[in-house]
Amino acid sequence: MIKLLRQSLLSASFLMTIGFSHSFDHSPAAYLEVADKPWIRGVNLGGLFVVENFITPYFFALTDCTLRGDFHFFPNQIDAPPTSSPLYKPMEGSNCKPIWPYPQDEWTLLEKFGDSKDIAREYMEIHWDNFLKREDITRLAQAGVTHVRVPIGHWIMGDILDSEPWISGEWKYFERMVGWCREENIEVWPDLHTAPGSQNGFDNSGRQANKPRCDGWDTNMTGATYAGNVLLPKNVWRTLKAVDDISAAIAKGNMTDVVTGFGVLNEPLWTCDKAIVKKFDDLAFDIVRRHMGDDAAVYIDDMFNPWGWNDIWHEEKYENTFMDSHIYQVFEDRLRGLSPYGHVEFTCDSSIQNVDACCYYEDKHSPTMGHFIGEWSAAFDQAVGPKLGYIMNMIRLNSVAPGFDRQIEPKRQEFLANYVKAQMVTYEGDVNVGSARGWFFWTFKTEGGAFAEWNFLRGLEEGWIPKIPDPYTASIDVHGSCRDILAVVTKDMSIVHQDPPPRLTSEQTFVGRSTEKSNRITFSIVVLSIVLGVCSVTFVKMKTKNGYTVLTNNRN
Numbered sequence: 001m002i003k004l005l006r007q008s009l010l011s012a013s014f015l016m017t018i019g020f021s022h023s024f025d026h027s028p029a030a031y032l033e034v035a036d037k038p039w040i041r042g043v044n045l046g047g048l049f050v051v052e053n054f055i056t057p058y059f060f061a062l063t064d065c066t067l068r069g070d071f072h073f074f075p076n077q078i079d080a081p082p083t084s085s086p087l088y089k090p091m092e093g094s095n096c097k098p099i100w101p102y103p104q105d106e107w108t109l110l111e112k113f114g115d116s117k118d119i120a121r122e123y124m125e126i127h128w129d130n131f132l133k134r135e136d137i138t139r140l141a142q143a144g145v146t147h148v149r150v151p152i153g154h155w156i157m158g159d160i161l162d163s164e165p166w167i168s169g170e171w172k173y174f175e176r177m178v179g180w181c182r183e184e185n186i187e188v189w190p191d192l193h194t195a196p197g198s199q200n201g202f203d204n205s206g207r208q209a210n211k212p213r214c215d216g217w218d219t220n221m222t223g224a225t226y227a228g229n230v231l232l233p234k235n236v237w238r239t240l241k242a243v244d245d246i247s248a249a250i251a252k253g254n255m256t257d258v259v260t261g262f263g264v265l266n267e268p269l270w271t272c273d274k275a276i277v278k279k280f281d282d283l284a285f286d287i288v289r290r291h292m293g294d295d296a297a298v299y300i301d302d303m304f305n306p307w308g309w310n311d312i313w314h315e316e317k318y319e320n321t322f323m324d325s326h327i328y329q330v331f332e333d334r335l336r337g338l339s340p341y342g343h344v345e346f347t348c349d350s351s352i353q354n355v356d357a358c359c360y361y362e363d364k365h366s367p368t369m370g371h372f373i374g375e376w377s378a379a380f381d382q383a384v385g386p387k388l389g390y391i392m393n394m395i396r397l398n399s400v401a402p403g404f405d406r407q408i409e410p411k412r413q414e415f416l417a418n419y420v421k422a423q424m425v426t427y428e429g430d431v432n433v434g435s436a437r438g439w440f441f442w443t444f445k446t447e448g449g450a451f452a453e454w455n456f457l458r459g460l461e462e463g464w465i466p467k468i469p470d471p472y473t474a475s476i477d478v479h480g481s482c483r484d485i486l487a488v489v490t491k492d493m494s495i496v497h498q499d500p501p502p503r504l505t506s507e508q509t510f511v512g513r514s515t516e517k518s519n520r521i522t523f524s525i526v527v528l529s530i531v532l533g534v535c536s537v538t539f540v541k542m543k544t545k546n547g548y549t550v551l552t553n554n555r556n
Contacts, residue, residue, distance in 0.1 A: 040438030042147035144468030191263035261297030406449030
């Protein structure tokens with residue numbers, strides 16, 4: 001999910017440095033135990049049940065007509081009803097006035113409707129009904145996709161306070177999506193993307209704060225009660241209730257043949273109380289398994305620190321559990337300054353260490369917990385925030401999103417194909433499989449061409465996303481190693497269109513050999529918000545025993 005933050009910070013707002021040492025078993029025998037398991041090759045259905053404005057900008061471009069239930073739609077709006085539908089009315093010639101500023105998240109979108117809950121529900125129903133189409137699932141299946149990760153809101157089963165603007169009613173569309181996936185033999189893994197009070201302050205938590213924060217979820221102790229020896233705030237208990245309600249509904253609806261996994265909470269912030277997060281994860285695991293069965297996959301989030309979650313969940317009952325990490329190269333200006341070659345080299349040398357950071361028990365690969373990259377994309381040189389702000393303003397002024405018909409030149413497409421392959425290979429562990437079990441691309445589609453590199457279905461159509469191997473064939477056996485791919489990648493900077501221009505452009509000042517040779521792994525989580533009002537950046541910096549400087553990014 002993109003986390004768009006209002007406040008622009010020009011320096012690091014959070015810094016944590018932790019040192020630890022490990023001597024992990026990377027012998028060939030360590031990898032044999034997972035070699036016969038099928039790979040997870042998935043795509044996120046982002047923006048479907050938790051809306052995000054960079055995915056569907058027109059949906060967030062509210063007008064006075066929208067708020068009174070007189071819905072009009074922009075040309076080629078991705079979630080509009082068919083033009084043949086009686087619900088369809090064009091925006092052109094409507095005399096509808098924009099409601100500016102446009103909302104930034106689902107909370108502020110629904111707030112705009114005030115007490116007109118029925119109108120808000122009608123508006124959301126149009127999106128739920130039309131954004132994901134039956135043929136989208138068919139195209140994913142034909143491409144070899146094995147899983148879809150489906151972000152959902154904690155309000156989906158109707159737990160909504162009078163003071164909250166949330167609208168429920170999407171469950172029947174979730175059930176429809178599951179039915180489509182059943183027909184195409186795709187597994188569904190819902191992901192609880194939001195929590196009461198917000199677990200991170202990002203827009204993809206449903207409600208964006210003025211800075212990254214977790215205290216609305218883990219700190220308000222009014223009504224808190226103990227779980228064992230850990231005091232859990234009421235919003236944590238409400239989140240557990242959401243996990244309970246959703247997993248129970250999945251079981252009651254006889255969906256467990258298709259809904260085979262569950263992500264209990266997306267991206268709890270690094271500032272969240274880890275004891276609370278761990279207790280939450282333990283309780284959520286028990287809830288999911290109680291309703292969905294002992295074979296249900298349960299995955300938890302790494303809090304932007306995959307190195308900090310080893311030696312957990314190693315008992316036999318935790319078989320088929322996963323750690324979920326997210327990697328992006330587009331949200332830090334120094335990474336956007338890399339050449340095409342530099343981006344793939346970074347993937348080969350640095351991202352692989354993020355993949356290899358988890359999951360271990362007593363310095364060997366965990367017997368029960370695997371690791372997957374739950375979000376990544378082909379975006380590399382164009383930050384979302386500044387461009388999104390421009391797009392929304394142009395919609396307000398001209399009723400047309402700029403860059404809607406943007407085309408990707410052939411040389412850039414050639415690079416994207418190699419960049420995507422390099423990530424696929426790397427996120428499966430490259431040469432050494434270890435605990436790596438696969439990946440989920442973010443996201444299945446986006447509106448228009450401005451953010452085309454996030455659009456899996458477009459990548460398939462244009463050929464820069466390859467057909468996926470069968471689930472028992474590793475990507476490395478089809479595409480070669482990451483280093484093999486790197487050998488054919490260009491250093492031609494003419495295909496790079498940096499937006500905004502990075503402050504540092506020399507990759508030599510950023511990615512290179514460190515003079516420090518150390519057997520000790522240290523890392524720093526550094527949060528850097530640079531949005532011009534809308535985009536925050538988070539990266540993880542680490543120094544490793546082989547001397548490389550590493551950065552990994554969350555989708556902000």
